[in-house]
Amino acid sequence: MTDLQVRKMRFGFADYPVPFNWNPSDPAFSCATNMLSFLFLAIEKMISATVHEVLPSITDPEVAEEALAFVRQEGQHSMAHRQHAKGLIKAYPALQETLDEIMADYDDMTATKSVKYRLAYIADLEATFTPTFTMMLNHADTLLAPGDDRVASMFLWHFVEEIEHRSSALIIYNAVVGDPWYRMRLAPAVFQHGGIAIQRTANSFNERIPLEERKVDATSMFGPNLKGTLAQKFPFFQKYRRFDVPDHGPFQKFYPHIPLREQAVAAFGVILSQIPGHNPGKHTMPALATEWLARYEAGYDVTRWYTAGNEPSRG
Numbered sequence: 001m002t003d004l005q006v007r008k009m010r011f012g013f014a015d016y017p018v019p020f021n022w023n024p025s026d027p028a029f030s031c032a033t034n035m036l037s038f039l040f041l042a043i044e045k046m047i048s049a050t051v052h053e054v055l056p057s058i059t060d061p062e063v064a065e066e067a068l069a070f071v072r073q074e075g076q077h078s079m080a081h082r083q084h085a086k087g088l089i090k091a092y093p094a095l096q097e098t099l100d101e102i103m104a105d106y107d108d109m110t111a112t113k114s115v116k117y118r119l120a121y122i123a124d125l126e127a128t129f130t131p132t133f134t135m136m137l138n139h140a141d142t143l144l145a146p147g148d149d150r151v152a153s154m155f156l157w158h159f160v161e162e163i164e165h166r167s168s169a170l171i172i173y174n175a176v177v178g179d180p181w182y183r184m185r186l187a188p189a190v191f192q193h194g195g196i197a198i199q200r201t202a203n204s205f206n207e208r209i210p211l212e213e214r215k216v217d218a219t220s221m222f223g224p225n226l227k228g229t230l231a232q233k234f235p236f237f238q239k240y241r242r243f244d245v246p247d248h249g250p251f252q253k254f255y256p257h258i259p260l261r262e263q264a265v266a267a268f269g270v271i272l273s274q275i276p277g278h279n280p281g282k283h284t285m286p287a288l289a290t291e292w293l294a295r296y297e298a299g300y301d302v303t304r305w306y307t308a309g310n311e312p313s314r315g
Contacts, residue, residue: 004069011150018087023147027215028252037081042106044078070168094208126169131269133159137286142257153305166280180276187274206248217248
């Protein structure tokens, strides 16, 4: 029997405008998480379609129950990110095109790629979330706490539940496909596809969001563009066509408050997550995730994690 809970969350994104730079102390992270909201909408739609497609072929009732709980959690995530994206699009209508482009990419994947491919894609991608989101949760005091509480609380909840269902995608993959080497072989293509999707979204943000709103080049998460950096530091390079690159603002060091050692541990965890025999269930829950789950059970208003105070919101 699955331990997963389906928690219905509403974060009040319609109550007042949603800022693009929702964490002013870290505009690069604000850009990156806004990209995630758009990408999650597309990915979670693909996950839902794929899991429902294979459900009839899952004969183990426990695996079927796990699959249903997994896809229902993802459905709740999708609804929350849709409200976040809707708020951003209300402020910047051109972002609807950005969202449409991302949705079309993953809709095409659903229509043209085999179930085996999509299940491996989902399992590979989900496996990367546990080490990555653990690092983020361990540094929520700088990445989340200083920002808009609606956005911060949404991502906190999502990160916790991604770690909670850290084994689900692999359980489904093993039950339906059961080829760990295929999953590993596909990992480079998964990372390449995801990287291209993020890069396109970042470029779109640069084109469609004024610099005074985003504060930094939206591609900061990839590190500084060498040509752009040289052109900024040495203006005479700009007379050469190869250095004639758009200036979308300053680059900000990504994860500036997280020690490089911890970033390396997370990156190594991502690599290990793709190896056959990997068991995500052995990963220890981050302290903040454990606290979040306990406070949710106690009735606290986790939709306003940083501003709700200490009183329970329900009996």
